[in-house]
Amino acid sequence: MAEPEELLEQDDDAYALDRETIRVVRDAVDAEDRDALLAAMEPMHPADIADLLEQLDEGPRHRLIALLGHDFDGEVLSELDEGLREEVIAALSPAVLTDAVRKLESDDVVDLLETLEEPQKEAILGSLTRPDRIAIERAMSFPDGSAGRLMQREVVTAPEHWTVGDAIDFMRASLDLPEQFYHIVLVDPRYRPIGHVTLGKVMSSDRVTPLRELLEDSFRTIPATQDEEDVAYAFNQYHLISAPVVDDNDRLVGVITIDDAMIVLSEENEEDLLLLAGVGDESIADRTLQIVRQRFPWLLVNLGTAILASLVIAQFEDVLAAVVALAVLMPIVASMGGNAGTQSMTVAVRAIATRDLTGSNAWRVVRREVTAGLLNGVAFAIIIGIVGVIWFGNVLLGVVIALAMVINLVVAGLAGVLLPILLDKAGVDPALASGTFVTTVTDVVGFFAFLGLAGIILL
Amino acid sequence: MAEPEELLEQDDDAYALDRETIRVVRDAVDAEDRDALLAAMEPMHPADIADLLEQLDEGPRHRLIALLGHDFDGEVLSELDEGLREEVIAALSPAVLTDAVRKLESDDVVDLLETLEEPQKEAILGSLTRPDRIAIERAMSFPDGSAGRLMQREVVTAPEHWTVGDAIDFMRASLDLPEQFYHIVLVDPRYRPIGHVTLGKVMSSDRVTPLRELLEDSFRTIPATQDEEDVAYAFNQYHLISAPVVDDNDRLVGVITIDDAMIVLSEENEEDLLLLAGVGDESIADRTLQIVRQRFPWLLVNLGTAILASLVIAQFEDVLAAVVALAVLMPIVASMGGNAGTQSMTVAVRAIATRDLTGSNAWRVVRREVTAGLLNGVAFAIIIGIVGVIWFGNVLLGVVIALAMVINLVVAGLAGVLLPILLDKAGVDPALASGTFVTTVTDVVGFFAFLGLAGIILL
Incomplete structure (x- = not known):
């Protein structure tokens, strides 16, 4: 082997x-x-x-x-x-x-x-x-995870009235320019950034050209207290290479470059991915006991929700005792709901992170998810209904599982998109708890709908 | 409302x-x-x-x-x-x-x-x-998704013997420099890149300084046929700002800048996140019928695996008929296994994507996951065993669910890390199918262990 x-x-x-x-x-x-x-x-x-x-x-x-x-x-x-x-x-x-x-x-x-x-x-x-x-x-x-922590303090600046020649002479004379820099930031007399010029433009212009004529359109300043996640988003959205950081009085305090923003973006993406799977800040280098401790709380929450689902099943013990086939088919409806809910939820969580799901289109997205849940629900209701009838030779059993499937996939679509929106609204990272919440809803509704309908239709 | x-x-x-x-x-x-x-x-x-x-x-x-x-x-x-x-x-x-x-x-x-x-x-x-x-x-x-597609063709180059002054004069005289550039690439007479100099270094050095003395340590070239995902990884790993792209003969054909790499990185992360949730290349702007079509195949695969799990349950109909409490508790073991497996799998998929899980540490990671599964398995076995005894007043039932829990969490750890490794080895994106595969394993093993042990111990 x-x-x-x-x-x-x-x-x-x-x-x-x-x-x-x-x-x-x-x-x-x-x-x-x-x-x-x-x-x-x-x-x-x-x-x-x-x-x-x-x-x-x-x-x-x-x-x-x-x-x-x-x-x-x-x-x-x-x-x-x-x-x-x-x-x-x-x-x-x-x-x-x-x-x-x-x-x-x-x-x-x-x-x-x-x-x-x-x-x-x-x-x-x-x-x-x-x-x-x-x-x-x-x-x-500066606060943990803020632009102030992310920035480097060394910035190459020039007064707003300087020419290309002034800037070049100044840089030649400087002994401690930063290791990496891409822009010269123009500042007013109160040290507030008013724009920046790329080194490429400085290089390719005449010495007499005023720097002010070479300003980049894409210029944006970043408040020092801004969350680094928002900083990374701005770099990615507006294709920034570097951006000056300003304090509460709009005075220049540092600069953030795209390579730092890229690291943050990558970390934030990793965090969302792990959170959605119910894993905290974990890495492949962690030791066994660390990962046991990391994962235990998430599994404990899952145990709680699984017991909740079992309590729902327990309400229907007499129905199960009467028709054992129900116990066999029962997990199918819950599993399909969990999967469909996870699909909707992941798309919603990602769209919230990229600012693509906002107040302006939330209602349309909710409607779309519910409709998609209904359509896929009907499709799978037909498939599983037929399977149920053939397997157990009982048409009513097929009807029960088909109806439960439609109900659970509609609920999955609704819960999958609404829960992340509500968590975000409540100021909680939507990636944090959506997974467990959504599958709890689809488990509970799945078992309740299937066994409840069975109690009404079959007994 | x-x-x-x-x-x-x-x-x-x-x-x-x-x-x-x-x-x-x-x-x-x-x-x-x-x-x-x-x-x-x-x-x-x-x-x-x-x-x-x-x-x-x-x-x-x-x-x-x-x-x-x-x-x-x-x-x-x-x-x-x-x-x-x-x-x-x-x-x-x-x-x-x-x-x-x-x-x-x-x-x-x-x-x-x-x-x-x-x-x-x-x-x-x-x-x-x-x-x-x-x-x-x-x-x-160039192939779809390759460095050749990602690069821009306009590169600022200089012969290897040029001085800072030569470069500045050349740039002043050029009419069509690229919009954004950060390095001057030094090329040999056969147009092979031998290093690059940042504009900042050029600016701050004397005109007589040879460019060759200002070369950056971090210089790397990228083959035009390289996958864009690898390009993004290299930019993130080595903090590159721009890198020359070369053809099969090591000749310069273009340049890739970090802003393009950042977009690829962000897209790749999104792709992995969606794939893990069983969603294809979907966006919040897609129409209802598009998302129904997108999600249907994944749900169909899930239906297949759910039916497989049901077939396992069907083997134990007589056990279920004898002890209805089993039907109530049955989903708990499967659900815990699914969650634990998803945790291991997500960490593994991410670590493979970031090259942190490799042949050199795979064995250690597998051992660690199995041990972690065992430890959490024992912890949750004790908890759920006690719950089972209190709820149903049956010590043997508590023993059955406790044993099944340990078995399923160990299997979850093993499957969660081995399946992504095997998929990667087989040349399949590990994010693609791991989710469905892992939960299939934990469902099947969960139901089989729980009902099988119940048949042996309780009947």
């Missing part, structure tokens, strides 16, 4: 860590061969090194970190899955940690600090130079 | 189309007041206009398009949901369509053409100038 390792060859996945590299690294760690380890890891991007650490077991991971010593790259910490950061930081010696953190950009340090407990936070802040520490503490004063 | 429209106020969602704007636009369309319509839409971004069109009913949508006439912005077509593009294009007069398409960048035209049927494709290609048409047909020669 094939080993599970053999199952995922991934020859077809570009950019996956290749197994040969992982094997070489593992061998080097086992042999405590520092030179071989450094040679194998030298060409690797910090993001790939982070993935490598995530794929190793705890023992080899710690031995690798020890073997690397001061060659541990600080950027790996930023790339690591949050669940593993604390463990890796704890495994670094204080001297290595100081080295690693000092080489990071300020927004990466902020991102790192956000996920750590107090003692580790202190250790890292303590390892920074005083100006860096003050800058970082200022960034940390 | 509140109208459904009232349910989604969205005051708290930044960037959602505000209802006032939508109302003004609707009124202008109803009154056929072209000036009011243009005034309301003038400040809107094409992406917001596309969202607006998606939110209107078909009638007002067509009246709005007619009223706009030649003021219809071509970029709106690129921003529109694919499901609606054909309808909107069909509603445009040929003259307006020609106008609209001519103003688009070449990669946007390619993106548009991909989603259209032959006659509309011809109409659009016919409306282009000859050089544009040739350029677009060349792009369309």
Whole structure:
């Protein structure tokens, strides 16, 4: 039989860590061969090194970190899955940690600090130079998950009356321009951004051209307190590359670039996907006990709703005792309702996240889901009705299951779209609880309709 | 009672189309007041206009398009949901369509053409100038969903021996630089990219500095035939801003920028989310009959698997007839298994998509899921066992449901992680069928274990 390792060859996945590299690294760690380890890891991007650490077991991971010593790259910490950061930081010696953190950009340090407990936070802040520490503490004063946390503070600005030549001379003379920047932000005398110019336009224009004539149409500022999810949405919707961040007085305080927004977008999407499945903030690198603890509460809620459905069934014990065939067919109606409800719900949750389901079209979408539920309900009522008649040779049983199917698929469409809307309205993330709620509704209605109709029609 | 429209106020969602704007636009369309319509839409971004069109009913949508006439912005077509593009294009007069398409960048035209049927494709290609048409047909020669389709052909290049001054003089003299560009790509005499320099570095360096000294570490090229999903992964993983695209001979053929990669990433995430819920490529703007057709096949598969589960139950009709309480408790074990399986599966599907679950750690993840299933299984076995004993006053019934719970949660963990791995291995998108497959396994095993154990222990 094939080993599970053999199952995922991934020859077809570009950019996956290749197994040969992982094997070489593992061998080097086992042999405590520092030179071989450094040679194998030298060409690797910090993001790939982070993935490598995530794929190793705890023992080899710690031995690798020890073997690397001061060659541990600080950027790996930023790339690591949050669940593993604390463990890796704890495994670094204080001297290595100081080295690693000092080489990071300020927004990466902020991102790192956000996920750590107090003692580790202190250790890292303590390892920074005083100006860096003050800058970082200022960034940390913005709310968690806000644009202020996401931004970098270094912005290239120019007074609004400058020409292309002024800007170029200024940049030539600057010693500490940011690592990556794409726009020059024009500010008024009160340091409020009034527009921005791409470097490409600056490059291709005459020195005498006023910067003001080169402003981009797509310019938008972002309030420092705005939720990072909204920031990511704005970047994706308006194809922004970078956007200045302003404080309550519209003064420039930093800039957010698209690469940061892309990371947020990807994290938010992952969060919604996991939430819909009843999993919290979980990763493949988490340990067994972590995932047991993570999943237990969701399963407990599901147990509660499953018992609720059983209580409905219990009301019909006499009907079940009279016609055992009902117990056989009963799960079909509930299962179909659960699936149809999940379909409607997922489309609705996604549409709310992308602002495509709003007050203006909610009513139309509800009507559409109910109609679609009715049409598919009738189709499956005919199919399952015929199956029921053939299987149990009882026409009335076929009628019962057909009617229950129509009812449950209509209810599934309605619940699937209304519940996310109501949760959103109540200020709850619609992805959070829709799944369990919707299947509870379709289970309860499915069993009630099927057994209730059976009690009326068959007995 | 509140109208459904009232349910989604969205005051708290930044960037959602505000209802006032939508109302003004609707009124202008109803009154056929072209000036009011243009005034309301003038400040809107094409992406917001596309969202607006998606939110209107078909009638007002067509009246709005007619009223706009030649003021219809071509970029709106690129921003529109694919499901609606054909309808909107069909509603445009040929003259307006020609106008609209001519103003688009070449990669946007390619993106548009991909989603259209032959006659509309011809109409659009016919409306282009000859050089544009040739350029677009060349792009369309790359496979659907490849880097070649995603890239723009306009790249700013420099010979490898140029200095900063050479590059600036060249750009000043160029009349048709791309709208947006962030790097100058250095090419060798055979037009193979050897690295790139950010405009920021060019700006801040002396004119005599060789470009070769300013090359970025993060440089990567992308093969034109690479899948766009892999491209998006690379941008996200390596924080790329732009990357040159090369042909089979490593020659430069175009460039992909992060904003295009971000759109792909967002689409891929949406696709996975919908696939997991058993919905195809569906949008909130689709019409009722479209969604009925979309969802029917998935529900049909589910019906098949539900009937399979019923066939399992049917094997135990005599057990059910003897102890009706079994019918009451039966769905609990299946439901818990389905939920636990969905949890494991979602984490696995996501980890495969992000290359975090690979051959190197598959075995460890499988072991972890099975152990987690066992631990949660024991916890819930105790809870449901006690509930069963109290509810039905039958200790043996409690033992039966407790044992079945442990078995099903272990199987759920195993199936939840193994099925996506096997589907991926078989070259099928693991998001595609995992949901239905996993719940089929947990339903069948749940009913079989519970009723089978009941037959042995209770009868």
